[in-house]
Amino acid sequence: MNNKMRGIIALLIVLGLAAGITGCKLLHEKVVDIVLRNYAEMDFETREDSADYVGTPQIVDVADGIDEALAGFDPPLERSAITDARLLSASYEVTWLEDPEHDWEISGGVWIQYGLAESIIIDYSEQSLYDALGAGEISAELNQSGVNLFNAALDDFRSGLDPVLFFWVEGDSCAPLPTPADSLKFDWTGRFYMYVVSPITLEVPDLYGE
Amino acid sequence: MVARTRSLAALGCVVLVLIASIPASAQIEDAISAYTGANAEGYLEPLAQAIGANLNSALFHSAHVPEGGLHVSLELGLMAVLFSDDDETFMATTEMGFSPETTVEAPTVVGPGGAIIVPGDGGTAFPFPGGFNLASLALAAPQLRIGSFKGTEALIRYMAFDTGDVEIGDVDLQGYGLRHSISQYLPGLPVDIAAGIMYQRFKLGDDLIDATAFSFGAQASMKLPLVFATIEPYAGLSMDTFQMDVAYDDEDNDPVSVEFDSRSTAHLTLGLHAQVTVVSLYGEYNIAEQSGFAFGMGFGF
Numbered sequence: 001m002n003n004k005m006r007g008i009i010a011l012l013i014v015l016g017l018a019a020g021i022t023g024c025k026l027l028h029e030k031v032v033d034i035v036l037r038n039y040a041e042m043d044f045e046t047r048e049d050s051a052d053y054v055g056t057p058q059i060v061d062v063a064d065g066i067d068e069a070l071a072g073f074d075p076p077l078e079r080s081a082i083t084d085a086r087l088l089s090a091s092y093e094v095t096w097l098e099d100p101e102h103d104w105e106i107s108g109g110v111w112i113q114y115g116l117a118e119s120i121i122i123d124y125s126e127q128s129l130y131d132a133l134g135a136g137e138i139s140a141e142l143n144q145s146g147v148n149l150f151n152a153a154l155d156d157f158r159s160g161l162d163p164v165l166f167f168w169v170e171g172d173s174c175a176p177l178p179t180p181a182d183s184l185k186f187d188w189t190g191r192f193y194m195y196v197v198s199p200i201t202l203e204v205p206d207l208y209g210e
Numbered sequence: 211m212v213a214r215t216r217s218l219a220a221l222g223c224v225v226l227v228l229i230a231s232i233p234a235s236a237q238i239e240d241a242i243s244a245y246t247g248a249n250a251e252g253y254l255e256p257l258a259q260a261i262g263a264n265l266n267s268a269l270f271h272s273a274h275v276p277e278g279g280l281h282v283s284l285e286l287g288l289m290a291v292l293f294s295d296d297d298e299t300f301m302a303t304t305e306m307g308f309s310p311e312t313t314v315e316a317p318t319v320v321g322p323g324g325a326i327i328v329p330g331d332g333g334t335a336f337p338f339p340g341g342f343n344l345a346s347l348a349l350a351a352p353q354l355r356i357g358s359f360k361g362t363e364a365l366i367r368y369m370a371f372d373t374g375d376v377e378i379g380d381v382d383l384q385g386y387g388l389r390h391s392i393s394q395y396l397p398g399l400p401v402d403i404a405a406g407i408m409y410q411r412f413k414l415g416d417d418l419i420d421a422t423a424f425s426f427g428a429q430a431s432m433k434l435p436l437v438f439a440t441i442e443p444y445a446g447l448s449m450d451t452f453q454m455d456v457a458y459d460d461e462d463n464d465p466v467s468v469e470f471d472s473r474s475t476a477h478l479t480l481g482l483h484a485q486v487t488v489v490s491l492y493g494e495y496n497i498a499e500q501s502g503f504a505f506g507m508g509f510g511f
Contacts, residue, residue, distance in 0.1 A: 197337050
């Protein structure tokens with residue numbers, strides 16, 4: 001191979017690389033599963049004179065928060081596009097205790113009602129309010145049948161309904177026992193974390209994509 | 211007419227590479243908003259490596275630095291890395307009090323688009339978002355080479371634009387470098403030798419990505435005049451350093467900052483440069499922690 005031929009081949013290689021890249025299909029359509037997480041929050045005030053009590057139900061509109069998260073996406077995501085929605089975890093946080101030096105050890109549960117069905121969703125046993133105060137969010141132990149109700153509400157949300165959930169607290173035991181002279185007074189916040197997965201289609205630059 | 215149309219299409223393609231060389235910053239931000247801490251770092255790791263590799267490529271295509279006289283060259287470099295299977299996943303750990311804490315292989319930003327769902331206690335589940343399913347990531351940058359003073363030349367990379375409603379995110383790239391001819395002190399050498407340094411800063415979006423790259427090394431090349439062109443094989447060995455910070459808001463709109471560890475890597479470049487009058491073309495392969503290729507063209511005298 002003479003020098004002239006070598007030169008031509010070398011130049012063709014360089015030009016070919018350039019032409020190959022500039023002539024390529026640059027933008028490719030990709031489908032990406034985006035995850036949006038949200039939580040339903042409820043504040044409970046406990047003012048009790050006995051160990052076994054039933055608190056006032058808190059109402060949670062499941063659709064509200066998720067719709068807001070979907071609308072916040074650019075472009076907004078449609079409910080019908082959601083491929084999965086589930087409860088992820090739950091937590092509780094004691095935010096106020098009337099007398100921080102006076103400990104109480106409580107047991108009971110948080111109940112959920114959806115439609116006509118109701119079930120316990122969080123079990124708590126021997127929870128020291130003294131320890132919980134200022135400890136931040138404490139992971140809650142979830143009960144399967146209650147989680148199923150929550151997930152059923154999320155499925156109905158995906159179907160276009162606006163499910164409303166009711167939550168309330170039922171105390172089982174408390175040490176020491178509350179009395180009118182020494183009543184149990186504390187505030188706490190419960191959070192139920194949920195997620196939705198929605199695929200989005202994007203035009204993404206990818207020189208060697210398919 | 212056909213040739214003109216093709217030329218315009220090619221030019222359009224290059225411009226698109228310039229303005230859309232990586233996924234829209236808003237889209238990346240949406241994808242990682244579900245992540246915090248170590249998971250965010252793992253998710254974005256291939257992107258950090260690719261940007262670092264691209265920034266430190268196409269910095270030279272010859273080791274010949276004239277001793278004096280005015281030499282100006284306007285160049286456009288296109289740098290790209292191809293992702294391997296290993297780049298597609300990372301070991302991600304469940305967050306947000308999910309029970310039981312579980313570590314699984316989840317897609318990185320360049321990985322498959324499908325989410326990974328991990329089943330948990332009591333009917334709960336935890337999702338890891340999908341990736342953008344990228345086979346490659348390219349970065350294009352214009353650069354100006356000016357010399358020479360006592361065998362020294364300067365290289366300036368600059369690109370800044372506001373993409374407005376395009377949702378790619380504002381792009382800002384600035385780079386400054388110097389190279390000095392070593393072969394001028396070694397008369398009789400059959401090859402040219404030079405040594406240089408380069409500093410670059412790359413920003414994307416509203417502080418979504420803020421990266422700095424530094425490279426120093428030596429290059430060698432040999433000019434082979436061939437009829438109408440000059441062909442010049444070249445090679446370079448450098449030490450590259452790269453650091454990247456990522457900042458975004460999580461789902462609660464709380465700011466999240468991810469600082470990638472500064473990393474250094476040895477970098478070998480092998481390339482071929484062709485020059486015809488004032489036009490030069492070059493292609494190179496870069497072997498480093500993240501290998502890639504680059505090519506470019508320049509106009510100069």
